[in-house]
Amino acid sequence: MAILTSTGKNAVLSVVTAPMRPNIGVQRRRPIGFALVWMVLLGGCGDGSTTPATAPAQVRTLAYVRTVCRDVADGFTVEQDLRIQRPGHAPVIVAPTGVLGPIPRPGGCTYAASNHTVGVDLIVVGAFQRLGVSPDGKTVIFEVSGDFSLAPLGVPETAKGIFAVEADGTRLRRLGPPSGEPPFFNAGQASFPTFAISPNGHTIAFTDRGPGITGEDAIQIVTLDIATGRRTQVTRLPPTPTETRSPGFIDNSTLHFRTSANADGLHPDGTVVNVIVNVDGTGLRVPSNPVPLPGAKPVEIFSISGSQVSPALFELPGIPRNGHEEGEPIQDVFLLDGEHVLQLTDFRRNDTYDPVLSGSGDSIAFVGAGDPLGSNPDNNCQIFSIDRLGGHFRQLTSFRSPGAGSGCLINVFPLGCIAHFLGSTQEDGTLVFYSDCDPFGTGVQGGQIFAMDPDGSGLHQLTNTRGFEPAPADGGALLELPGPFAYPGSVR
Amino acid sequence: MGSRTRDGGVTGQCVRVTIRAGMLWLLLISGAAEARSLSSVFSNELRGLEIEPLGQALANSVAHTYPVASASSSVTYVYNPATETFDRKTRLLGPIIGERAETIGKGQLNAGLNYSYVRFTSINGQNLSDLENVPVLNGRVVSYPVPGGVRLKDGRFSTFLPIQVNAHIDVEAQLLTPSLTYGITPDLDVNVTLPLIRTFLGVHGTTVVPDPRLPQFALPNDASTTYNIPPVSDTAVGVGDLLLRGKWNLLRESPVDLAAGLAVSFPTGDQDDFAGTGSYHLKPALILSRVFAERFEPLLNVGVEIDANDVDRSAFTWAIGGSAQIYGPLTGILVFLGRNEFAAQSDSIEAPFFFPINANNVYDASVAFRYLFLDSAVISFSFIVPLGDDGLRTDFIPTVGVEYVFAAPW
Numbered sequence: 001m002a003i004l005t006s007t008g009k010n011a012v013l014s015v016v017t018a019p020m021r022p023n024i025g026v027q028r029r030r031p032i033g034f035a036l037v038w039m040v041l042l043g044g045c046g047d048g049s050t051t052p053a054t055a056p057a058q059v060r061t062l063a064y065v066r067t068v069c070r071d072v073a074d075g076f077t078v079e080q081d082l083r084i085q086r087p088g089h090a091p092v093i094v095a096p097t098g099v100l101g102p103i104p105r106p107g108g109c110t111y112a113a114s115n116h117t118v119g120v121d122l123i124v125v126g127a128f129q130r131l132g133v134s135p136d137g138k139t140v141i142f143e144v145s146g147d148f149s150l151a152p153l154g155v156p157e158t159a160k161g162i163f164a165v166e167a168d169g170t171r172l173r174r175l176g177p178p179s180g181e182p183p184f185f186n187a188g189q190a191s192f193p194t195f196a197i198s199p200n201g202h203t204i205a206f207t208d209r210g211p212g213i214t215g216e217d218a219i220q221i222v223t224l225d226i227a228t229g230r231r232t233q234v235t236r237l238p239p240t241p242t243e244t245r246s247p248g249f250i251d252n253s254t255l256h257f258r259t260s261a262n263a264d265g266l267h268p269d270g271t272v273v274n275v276i277v278n279v280d281g282t283g284l285r286v287p288s289n290p291v292p293l294p295g296a297k298p299v300e301i302f303s304i305s306g307s308q309v310s311p312a313l314f315e316l317p318g319i320p321r322n323g324h325e326e327g328e329p330i331q332d333v334f335l336l337d338g339e340h341v342l343q344l345t346d347f348r349r350n351d352t353y354d355p356v357l358s359g360s361g362d363s364i365a366f367v368g369a370g371d372p373l374g375s376n377p378d379n380n381c382q383i384f385s386i387d388r389l390g391g392h393f394r395q396l397t398s399f400r401s402p403g404a405g406s407g408c409l410i411n412v413f414p415l416g417c418i419a420h421f422l423g424s425t426q427e428d429g430t431l432v433f434y435s436d437c438d439p440f441g442t443g444v445q446g447g448q449i450f451a452m453d454p455d456g457s458g459l460h461q462l463t464n465t466r467g468f469e470p471a472p473a474d475g476g477a478l479l480e481l482p483g484p485f486a487y488p489g490s491v492r
Numbered sequence: 493m494g495s496r497t498r499d500g501g502v503t504g505q506c507v508r509v510t511i512r513a514g515m516l517w518l519l520l521i522s523g524a525a526e527a528r529s530l531s532s533v534f535s536n537e538l539r540g541l542e543i544e545p546l547g548q549a550l551a552n553s554v555a556h557t558y559p560v561a562s563a564s565s566s567v568t569y570v571y572n573p574a575t576e577t578f579d580r581k582t583r584l585l586g587p588i589i590g591e592r593a594e595t596i597g598k599g600q601l602n603a604g605l606n607y608s609y610v611r612f613t614s615i616n617g618q619n620l621s622d623l624e625n626v627p628v629l630n631g632r633v634v635s636y637p638v639p640g641g642v643r644l645k646d647g648r649f650s651t652f653l654p655i656q657v658n659a660h661i662d663v664e665a666q667l668l669t670p671s672l673t674y675g676i677t678p679d680l681d682v683n684v685t686l687p688l689i690r691t692f693l694g695v696h697g698t699t700v701v702p703d704p705r706l707p708q709f710a711l712p713n714d715a716s717t718t719y720n721i722p723p724v725s726d727t728a729v730g731v732g733d734l735l736l737r738g739k740w741n742l743l744r745e746s747p748v749d750l751a752a753g754l755a756v757s758f759p760t761g762d763q764d765d766f767a768g769t770g771s772y773h774l775k776p777a778l779i780l781s782r783v784f785a786e787r788f789e790p791l792l793n794v795g796v797e798i799d800a801n802d803v804d805r806s807a808f809t810w811a812i813g814g815s816a817q818i819y820g821p822l823t824g825i826l827v828f829l830g831r832n833e834f835a836a837q838s839d840s841i842e843a844p845f846f847f848p849i850n851a852n853n854v855y856d857a858s859v860a861f862r863y864l865f866l867d868s869a870v871i872s873f874s875f876i877v878p879l880g881d882d883g884l885r886t887d888f889i890p891t892v893g894v895e896y897v898f899a900a901p902w
Binding site for chain 2: 290291292293295296297298299300301302303304305306307309334337339340341342343344345346361362387388389390391
């Protein structure tokens with residue numbers, strides 16, 4: 001898969017095929033040289049066949065926003081476009097913004113780079129907001145706003161909205177106005193810029209503003225029918241000072257999301273809880289708080305688990321093991337199964353996140369920095385998997401970070417490399433994620449988007465942005481990053 | 493060959509005795525019958541295991557396993573115009589299971605009564621007395637809820653615990669099957685059969701919580717609890733599916749006897765009590781046989797059993813074997829039977845933790861002995877022995893029967 005950047009470099013090809021570095025481009029189970037030796041040895045006996053190397057993980061359709069931030073004399077400029085990649089096809093560039101700015105903050109791009117900015121964080125200063133790809137990979141949904149940018153961009157009203165375009169770049173059409181709620185909070189400390197798309201590809205879900213149960217304006221979960229553009233408010237949440245976010249589809253008629261808005265009336269203290277609700281707004285329920293009641297006993301009622309599973313994060317009381325008392329509370333991965341809740345991890349850290357169900361539904365992959373297997377002694381940010389009953393725990397990556405001990409946090413010094421926005425394609429469960437851990441040693445200072453098979457093999461770099469270049473030949477300091485990004489089934 | 497003359501007095505007396513015996517038997521066996529159906533056990537006491545389709549599967553298997561006796565009379569007659577009486581066609585007695593091509597003879601009436609005992613012992617090779625669930629099926633488990641949740645040994649939280657289920661399922665049936673065959677023409681017979689059935693279902697077992705086969709759900713101190721599944725049993729009495737059969741002899745000794753058969757099964761039996769299939773069945777068949785040296789009669793039957801409600805659930809049926817005169821009035825019969833189903837005969841179980849419901853290939857051997865007495869009466873003893881594990885199976889099915897031919901004119 002080749003990408004021609006604006007500078008004309010064919011850097012991805014050089015990454016994939018460069019012969020001097022082991023495991024370059026495509027991570028195989030054995031080095032290339034080892035395979036060659038086997039081929040020579042077996043050439044004179046048997047049928048001469050060899051074990052094929054693991055094929056690189058592929059994503060049927062990858063859509064991402066490329067943002068170029070450049071320091072100029074009186075501030076910095078931002079330039080964005082939406083890129084759609086499909087194997088075997090030339091990349092499609094949609095809705096280029098041109099150069100926006102300058103935003104009067106000198107050295108803004110350099111500052112962002114030094115503070116471990118990930119690509120998706122640039123939505124706080126960019127025009128592109130949310131992004132999604134239909135399950136069949138044929139349609140890309142994206143949002144253009146600029147209303148929530150921390151810097152004035154001057155995006156014309158006619159350019160704002162929620163749009164759909166076919167993966168080949170045709171049939172660009174507007175579905176409706178943009179959301180009245182940004183896909184981030186805390187000035188981008190947390191962002192969730194992906195449209196949830198139903199498994200049948202008919203509906204997207206996202207946060208927006210709307211009247212709560214008492215009529216007050218508040219963050220709500222809304223759905224939008226892709227074919228008709230009809231927007232429906234699903235929830236009637238009261239205002240919350242903190243967050244309502246991350247809607248996803250459990251199935252075509254059921255949504256889940258996280259909120260501190262006391263959705264069920266039983267959490268007035270602002271605890272962030274997971275909520276399940278039907279798309280018509282009925283059946284709102286909050287799964288059990290994962291603290292066992294004294295004396296709880298099994299009830300002799302047969303049931304079969306696993307009919308409606310969804311991974312989720314639950315906040316737990318206590319001080320995180322990674323020792324940072326402020327900031328995020330302890331989070332661990334749980335499995336929601338109808339009315340049941342099963343805890344899958346017990347890291348007791350505050351940097352465990354992004355649990356995703358595999359394509360087969362048998363396992364959950366997630367990002368974390370624990371060391372349950374003894375293979376991550378420096379608590380680097382890694383990707384793990386576990387089966388949905390809590391067995392077969394595996395560490396899928398072996399990222400190394402200069403900021404050992406910082407885990408997956410991005411606001412803790414010394415900064416370590418991270419993996420973020422882990423997701424799973426609906427089709428075959430290919431894991432897609434953003435990481436600045438530079439597993440192929442390219443030397444680029446910045447994150448890229450990667451794909452990996454559910455078992456950790458076939459690691460493949462999908463993008464080739466330049467990262468941070470403090471003194472490029474073509475101008476001031478430059479920060480080029482991908483994000484947000486989306487693919488079929490990225491959020492369900 | 494023997495012959496008989498008209499004797500209406502004996503005939504009427506025999507019919508009355510037969511009816512009284514049937515009614516007495518019904519009274520004797522009807523004892524514990526209750527209002528609800530047997531299959532409701534799977535939707536009540538075993539609710540949550542999602543094995544309701546097992547009830548339908550049991551009903552279909554039971555109904556297909558019932559040894560439906562041959563419509564072919566053991567004693568056949570042919571009219572002798574010279575003597576103006578009916579002469580015995582052959583002294584070789586016909587099969588109990590499977591059909592011979594020869595007809596009974598115009599105006600002849602064969603009345604039969606069979607008793608069979610059926611006790612299912614396995615399904616797809618698994619002992620019904622020792623069924624155990626698989627621990628995990630596609631990431632799913634059989635479980636009990638734990639309201640409020642519990643802390644596992646490894647510190648994780650869960651609101652359910654997988655369980656190990658050991659179940660014992662008893663399914664029995666006793667059949668009393670009267671049957672009448674009448675020769676409409678020298679080449680055409682009709683038969684009506686209506687079994688009277690007493691069925692029994694009993695279930696009991698235990699559950700172990702948490703499932704010891706899943707160590708990730710171990711509790712602190714390896715605590716474990718065994719629960720008893722409350723035993724439940726029920727009995728039902730009623731009629732089975734009404735069977736009407738016709739046989740038309742096409743050829744005699746050219747070089748074999750060839751007949752075409754057609755059977756229609758009416759869903760008069762209660763499927764929920766495992767007494768009937770719940771649907772109409774049409775069973776066309778070709779019947780080949782031939783008597784050699786008055787001592788040996790091989791036979792071959794091939795046919796299709798068509799489920800009128802769902803053609804996909806039809807089956808190919810066949811029988812091959814023969815009768816042989818052992819000595820004088822004693823005949824031995826050995827017939828191999830086959831039933832090859834095109835598809836599963838009932839709805840599938842979505843999560844088959846105990847056993848799946850598949851299309852089955854069912855093979856049996858029928859071993860029988862028949863003894864002729866009073867010149868037109870036959871008493872029979874037979875066993876159906878399963879050959880293979882597919883589907884619901886018994887160890888063997890014993891059957892005893894008696895039949896009498898009321899030779900015309902009567």
